[in-house]
Amino acid sequence: MSHVSFLSDFGLTDEFVGVVHGVIAKLAPETKVIDITHGIRRGDVRSGALALTRSIQYLPDGVILAVVDPGVGTARRAIAAETEGGMRFVGPDNGLLGPAVATMGGATKIVELTNPEAQIPSAGATFAGRDIFGPAAALLSSGEAQLDDLGDEVAPDSVTPLLIPLPEIEPARVVGEAWWVDGFGNVQSNVGPEDLAVAGISSEVTVTVRIGASEYEVPWVDTYGQVGEGEPLLHIDSSGLMALAVRGGSATEYFNLATGTALTLAG
């Protein structure tokens, strides 16, 4: 059983995702496609990279196909990468794949998808998911192609990195930002519990959360059940990062926070 796990910003309103599934089904009929999500905000490479990174350890061996590609139709390269464990990644060279590849141990080889025989010709503009990325993922998944069959090797240090803001650790406080608001209104920060430990803030205390001019005293707990209905909490979320939540409510509303909002956690 061979798997392609597929993430994009295509949305589900148009037929884009279905067409890529069709291309894969034609080229690799035995492959099973898992849709990680196609709801990444259009062109938001960082959100796509973060979602892929949160998912990667839970996805089956095989091929990861990721397309969030605001530079389509420009000089940005299309690439495929391979890791020591044999996972293959296909997507644009814009930083989207980097963090997930790193999570899987880093790339042992990266190629640019330049071989036209591994692509589908288009009647007009290239729909890269359909014509380049999808076919590459399918051929890798079916075993009909190896990385070298898809194009020429590129130097790892020529690949576009993703710039991810790191939290600033100061005495008794950590300055970070909100980098994911999920559909339940939970707000994941870029701060890890180890960052708070370095700053001297320990768990099971009340943490001061500063957002703009507002300040909130929020208990750092293990589970929602430790606070009352409608009350806020800080916890280590299921990705292992510090997150704000509201039991039976929405932290994005409670704290008036969106992706990218700066926040300070102080002891």
Added chain:
Amino acid sequence: MSHVSFLSDFGLTDEFVGVVHGVIAKLAPETKVIDITHGIRRGDVRSGALALTRSIQYLPDGVILAVVDPGVGTARRAIAAETEGGMRFVGPDNGLLGPAVATMGGATKIVELTNPEAQIPSAGATFAGRDIFGPAAALLSSGEAQLDDLGDEVAPDSVTPLLIPLPEIEPARVVGEAWWVDGFGNVQSNVGPEDLAVAGISSEVTVTVRIGASEYEVPWVDTYGQVGEGEPLLHIDSSGLMALAVRGGSATEYFNLATGTALTLAG
């Protein structure tokens, strides 16, 4: 061929559904996952239970995985149930599974998902779909686990029931409510044709529909084609319940009705 049919309120914007698919693919590579819907309103256990009940007879034998879980992180239990016919259900103990289990003949055994070896450890908070429910569904589906391997048996009468409002049948009228508005604007009530029969209201007549202070005369017909374009109708819908619809239009707009709105059908 083994199936897991999966319903949740996760939405499709985040990677939650994809990650659960990934977990199942890793643990049960031969299993096919059917997405019933992930569009249940966040935390709306009753709507999830009703959607599952409407679907259940059309789903293949195997495992039903349902996660609408506003009590995640509290003391609510995670359970799995088995019916006489061999269908297995996995989800939170909050009433979500009850009506569908009952439709399939009732549970012959219910266990609490307490065995940590049948779960995935988390770096932080538990993402129950990924760490507990998904693995349980996968292990049941692959045959690697039976109910007893997942945890200890619990008494059926200790399981949380779902409180579903029943219509009140009076002479020549039935007082019920709207309990599902679908995306086409059709409004399913909790009133069955047998309830109207008991009240002495027969089909192929005009029924008086009272909603708040408004009153509508609506023909009870078999098909949309029996009324004109844009006109309202009452019919037995494809789930066997009395529903309001508008040919080529939206009953939720026409009648200004939402899920939970009270309505009276009078002869």
Added chain:
Amino acid sequence: MSHVSFLSDFGLTDEFVGVVHGVIAKLAPETKVIDITHGIRRGDVRSGALALTRSIQYLPDGVILAVVDPGVGTARRAIAAETEGGMRFVGPDNGLLGPAVATMGGATKIVELTNPEAQIPSAGATFAGRDIFGPAAALLSSGEAQLDDLGDEVAPDSVTPLLIPLPEIEPARVVGEAWWVDGFGNVQSNVGPEDLAVAGISSEVTVTVRIGASEYEVPWVDTYGQVGEGEPLLHIDSSGLMALAVRGGSATEYFNLATGTALTLAG
């Protein structure tokens, strides 16, 4: 490996799509279902037909199941068609299937889905996707039924055609319309590059785009990279049709265009 490719206007909020998947899984367990899209605007037959036509050449051999069916519950027929190449199409007789069937070479046989033994009885109104179309697609896919087993043959010229507006070609200009706005804001017209050639407008020039009282000078280019960030372009899109786009932006906003808006391209 047998495939059903499935397009509808059911949306993903309700369980409609999941139930049809369930029906297919029960009747044809070995069949793989590809969701083309379920985001067609409710009842918009033409948009459904166009999406299907854009997709068809990328879908695997097998059965196409398409349901955009504003006439459900009226006298409109349910049909199945077969093409020379062996592709089978199932859907309502309202023009939805026509263009895609034509793209595949035209129908060699069309039947009306009248055989009750190939359908699922309903407790109330027919949910045609679940009770008629889905079962037909599944039985064709599994090989358990041929077209003739589903109902009586109908005359090809009795089938409802889809009325698609053709562009008007005049000297030095083509009058067409926007017929698809995708989720990225790209606007596909019904004008092909060959129409512009007949009008004497050649590529790699600046084209005058008239929309209502507004006029825009837009460069006809091959790729987004040929214009600056935020600038408009006209190009042959990945379906082979003239389309308006904005690099890093939305043509639907830039040009204030929606599906159906008339537009003139002049040399």
